[in-house]
Amino acid sequence: MRVFVTGATGFIGSAIVQELIRAGHKVLGLARTDAAADALRRAGVDPHRGDLSDADSLMAGARSCDGVIHTAFIHDFSNIAAAGTTDRLAIEALGKALQNSDKPLVVASGVAHLKPGEIGTENDAPDPHTSASHRIASEVSTLALAQRGVRASVLRLPPSVHGVGDHGFVPALIRVAREKGESAYVGDGLNRWPAVHRLDAALVFKLALERGLAGARYHGVAEQGVPARDIAAVIGRRLQVPVVSKTRAQIPEHFGWIGHFFAIDCPASSLLTQQALGWQALQPGLLADLDNPRYFDA
Secondary structure, eight states, rough: OEEEETTTTTTHHHHHHHHHTTTEEEEEESSSSSSHHHHHHHHEEEEEEEOOOOHHHHHHHHTTTTTTEEEOOOOOOOGGGHHHHHHHHHHHHHHHHHHHTTEEEEEEEEEEOOTSSSBBBTTOOOTTTTTHHHHHHHHHHHOOOOOGGEEEEEEEESEEEESSOSSSHHHHHHHHHHHHEEEEEESEEEEEEEEHHHHHHHHHHHHHOOOOOOOOOOOSSEEEEEHHHHHHHHEEEEEEEEEEOOOOHHHHHHHHHHHHHOOOOOOOOHHHHHHHHOOOOOOOOHHHHHHHHHOOOO
16 A cells, blocks of 8 residues: 655654555655655655645645555644644545545544543544644544545544654653753642553554544554653652642643643543554553653753
8 A cells, every 4th residue: 555644754653654664555755845855765755745734735645645644733832723724624635635535544633632531432522622622623524524435534642652752742841840940740640641652653553544444533542541640750750850749820830831731631541442453552651661761861
């Protein structure tokens, strides 16, 4: 199968690319810059020039392939609504190119927009009261494509996708702890973050591409929920700083933008995904992976 991958040079996308190549697939990767195109060639990937706002380039890439994995997203938290709109329009362009083909389209989403405090499953629709309205719109657009002859599915990821090269939420927490001289959690710190290693995430994307059903939701979740207090404890021990609790009122001043995410209680299950796709997580868990000097190299 020839697969078009958006976000192919990213933290998760680059792992997906290698998983696809190992499985014998050919990969066409979206490249926004010459540097990205060169990186893709070195990885054994054919580059396809374009970006998420270029519907024509997205449609051309999708039409030339047997399936699509969409992981690219503009992570601009200062204008997340605009980033969400770009994402939704990109999904619609990919879907237009694939309609009536029964070709697979797997779109990355997240579990953090499910109802907080409850163990989210693949059968759960997004919580309409969540602040992640951009992700909800993208999910709705993706699943609607199943009615247009696209084998479209959503693959939700947890807040922490960890592993070598991680530059997401956990490294942001480490930076805050280093700057503030203390590693903090919110309240009693028992709110839970699900997690998955990037290599396990790459495998479930491949399986969803190969075996996924139209209109399905899948969860790339290896650990149902790691307490925030335990994450803070590893960070504190590694940095040799105190581990402390902060009130919700103290979140903005202490954590900045990451505080909202770190305070979420969003446990999630992947049992149905494991059963449907035959997926099993094999890599180290979040705390074991975090307890590694590479996360703390200044």
